[in-house]
Amino acid sequence: MHVIGASHKLLRSHSHPPFLKVASGARITDVRRRAKNVIVDLDNRHSVLIHMRMSGHLLVTSDSRHMTREGRWENVPKSDPLADPKNQFIRIVFELSGGMLLALSDVRKFATIDLFKTDALAHYLDEKYGPEPFEKTFTLDWFSRELKRRNRVIKPLLMDQAFIAGVGNIYADESLWKAKIHPLTRSDALPSEDVQALYDAIRTVLRTAIDLGGTSDDDYRNVAGEKGKYGLSRMAYRRAGEKCARCNTTMQRLVVGQRGTTICPQCQKKI
DNA sequence: ATTTAGACCTGTCAGC
């Protein structure tokens, strides 16, 4: 792959060698995910780590067109695609073999791209992130023990990537609603039925969201520029003022750990 | 050991 345009400050380098020098000309051997990162493995013992934060998403096209945050493309000089004002949200473009283009669109400029040596990356990720919710290590037993041990407010704990990988604000609200747990409950105060319900809810919610292509609250698109459909069937996230799907009570907005949070005050009572 | 506030950015929307 070759980088044919990159905005300032996007490319960071955790391991020393300059990004462009290492990435240019390398072949991609694998693309995978860990926590909320996309990992692109190269054939030169290096890996690219992409974190899209709030508004970032990757787009691909098979010909040289123009890229917007909606994923629409128009003709634009391939030499400098970021120069076109219509491309103002495209922060970097990679040219892949065969002329395929891979772009990162990111309105808020929070996304980051790091370069690692592949074996160093493995250690970095293991150190930094908790288990994946669909991994064997994420058992009910483990979850239960950790909740007791930590003694933390449950919602921020669910969103703590060092505890469990992958649950953010949307799926934390959805899981807590499904399990009928108030987001301010202390993790060690949850009765075992609630722990079980939460464990199941996390996996059910994530499974459903993945199957529906994620949540496009605003900017998120898949690589073809299409919106995810989970937002249409969400039960809690950003539904304040609407009726609870279970009990018809008006949903309520609160702030927990500086994050907007929506609950059903009837279903999710504080313990 | 946790929690909180603030920072990083830009866009959208509600209300006056």
Add this chain to the structure above:
DNA sequence: TGCTGACAGGTCTAAA
């Protein structure tokens, strides 16, 4: 219509 403030998918740091 125009302005202002609140809010938005996430994570990091410093300080309480």
